[in-house]
Amino acid sequence: EVQLVESGGGLVQPGGSLRLSCTASGFTFSRSWMHWVRQAPGKGLVWVSRINSDGSSTTYADFVKGRFTIFRDNTKNTLYVEMNSLRAEDTAVYYCASEPSGWYSYFDFWGQGTLVTVSS
Amino acid sequence: DIVLTQSPGTLSLSPGEGATLSCRASQSVSSGYLAWYQQKPGQAPRLLIYGASSRATGIPDRFSGSGSGTDFTLTISRLEPEDFAVYYCQQSGSSSWTFGQGTKVEIK
Numbered sequence: 001e002v003q004l005v006e007s008g009g010g011l012v013q014p015g016g017s018l019r020l021s022c023t024a025s026g027f028t029f030s031r032s033w034m035h036w037v038r039q040a041p042g043k044g045l046v047w048v049s050r051i052n053s054d055g056s057s058t059t060y061a062d063f064v065k066g067r068f069t070i071f072r073d074n075t076k077n078t079l080y081v082e083m084n085s086l087r088a089e090d091t092a093v094y095y096c097a098s099e100p101s102g103w104y105s106y107f108d109f110w111g112q113g114t115l116v117t118v119s120s
Numbered sequence: 121d122i123v124l125t126q127s128p129g130t131l132s133l134s135p136g137e138g139a140t141l142s143c144r145a146s147q148s149v150s151s152g153y154l155a156w157y158q159q160k161p162g163q164a165p166r167l168l169i170y171g172a173s174s175r176a177t178g179i180p181d182r183f184s185g186s187g188s189g190t191d192f193t194l195t196i197s198r199l200e201p202e203d204f205a206v207y208y209c210q211q212s213g214s215s216s217w218t219f220g221q222g223t224k225v226e227i228k
Binding site: 035037044045046047050059095099103104105106107108109110111112113 | 152153155157159163164165166167170171174176208210212215216217218219220221222
């Protein structure tokens with residue numbers, strides 16, 4: 001059974017930092033691109049960042065560029081995102097999602113999400 | 121970045137009725153890079169359709185996707201009680217991934 005389990009969310013003050021983790025099992029993690037997608041309370045899905053299978057290439061949405069860093073450890077089947085200079089508007093549930101290798105591009109598996117609240 | 125606009129925002133229907141959800145892109149999207157997801161309250165999104173028209177594993181055949189270029193459609197042939205949810209389209213292209221704003225399918 002495929003599982004993606006996020007952790008690390010919580011309450012943080014504006015300007016603070018947080019590291020989220022996503023541990024994968026049940027599929028070949030090292031062959032999948034991985035993404036972070038977030039959802040503010042009551043709002044829609046917003047793509048945040050992506051990393052390729054070996055971690056050599058990353059892409060970010062403009063609104064997190066320079067503040068968030070995505071990375072992975074394929075020996076631990078774990079994806080991370082380091083979030084710095086957090087703002088109130090970063091408050092959201094953060095999901096990790098996998099993108100399988102192949103011709104098509106889509107998110108086949110999702111974690112249950114971890115809530116990040118940025119507030120003083 | 122490509123903007124996806126979904127319509128309608130809300131669809132009020134009864135179980136057994138059919139639903140047609142639209143997703144329009146601001147630029148042409150490769151069919152291989154258009155997907156649909158279902159999300160229920162408090163749950164993570166679930167993949168329904170990829171490649172514009174291919175059903176994901178375990179998805180009932182009452183769900184179907186179609187379209188090309190800038191216009192894509194998700195059709196639910198006969199709504200079951202568990203189908204009332206929010207549906208999102210999503211595209212991938214040029215190292216950017218975007219979602220539509222969602223269509224809520226609610227019980228009438």
